[in-house]
Amino acid sequence: PQQHIGGLASKAWLARLVCAVPVHWVPLYNSREHGLGANRFLHHTLAYRGPTLVLLHAQELLVALCAPCEWRETHQYWGGPEAALIQLQPTFAVVEQGPKMIYLNTSIRGYPKGLRGGSDPRKPLLTVPEDFDTLTFKSVPYALTNIEVWGCGDQASRETQLEIKKWQVREAERQRQVKLSAADWIEHPDRYLLELAGRPQYNNSAS
Numbered sequence: 748p749q750q751h752i753g754g755l756a757s758k759a760w761l762a763r764l765v766c767a768v769p770v771h772w773v774p775l776y777n778s779r780e781h782g783l784g785a786n787r788f789l790h791h792t793l794a795y796r797g798p799t800l801v802l803l804h805a806q807e808l809l810v811a812l813c814a815p816c817e818w819r820e821t822h823q824y825w826g827g828p829e830a831a832l833i834q835l836q837p838t839f840a841v842v843e844q845g846p847k848m849i850y851l852n853t854s855i856r857g858y859p860k861g862l863r864g865g866s867d868p869r870k871p872l873l874t875v876p877e878d879f880d881t882l883t884f885k886s887v888p889y890a891l892t893n894i895e896v897w898g899c900g901d902q903a904s905r906e907t908q909l910e911i912k913k914w915q916v917r918e919a920e921r922q923r924q925v926k927l928s929a930a931d932w933i934e935h936p937d938r939y940l941l942e943l944a945g946r947p948q949y950n951n952s953a954s
């Protein structure tokens with residue numbers, strides 16, 4: 748069942764939420780800073796081995812997708828019983844809570860692409876397409892303006908993610924030893940990773 752809080756009560760609840768953010772929560776991704784796109788979301792969110800809170804801003808709508816475990820890219824729905832989809836604005840409502848209600852796929856062919864929330868794969872409550880430019884919530888489309896991802900685990904979760912990212916940068920640099928044309932490199936998935944690491948200048952003469 749949904750729980751509704753409207754008007755000033757909703758604003759007061761949000762104010763308490765902001766003030767009550769635990770000090771160990773860390774910002775993993777903010778599209779205003781990192782850019783809005785599927786590859787940006789994947790890079791900053793995957794490999795964080797702890798619970799996360801994803802805030803999706805779309806015009807007057809603000810919804811939160813609560814993932815109790817590490818994000819994964821797969822053609823199957825996942826998430827434990829603590830997974831939840833919550834509407835924060837313009838009114839507050841716990842839209843759904845339960846297992847296997849989170850979906851993320853950007854690369855597996857033959858399955859829907861993008862991010863989804865809701866336990867019914869035939870009619871998801873939340874849909875973000877692979878371009879990450881729009882959001883559909885309860886069958887109503889919105890323009891997606893910002894996504895935030897907060898890591899809610901302990902410090903070790905963040906440290907593990909950073910170590911994995913360092914390894915990925917080293918692997919990307921190793922793969923870059925294979926000569927690529929300028930056009931191929933522009934579309935290469937490792938390009939953004941190396942730019943984040945401060946290594947944006949690569950060309951055909953790389954060896």
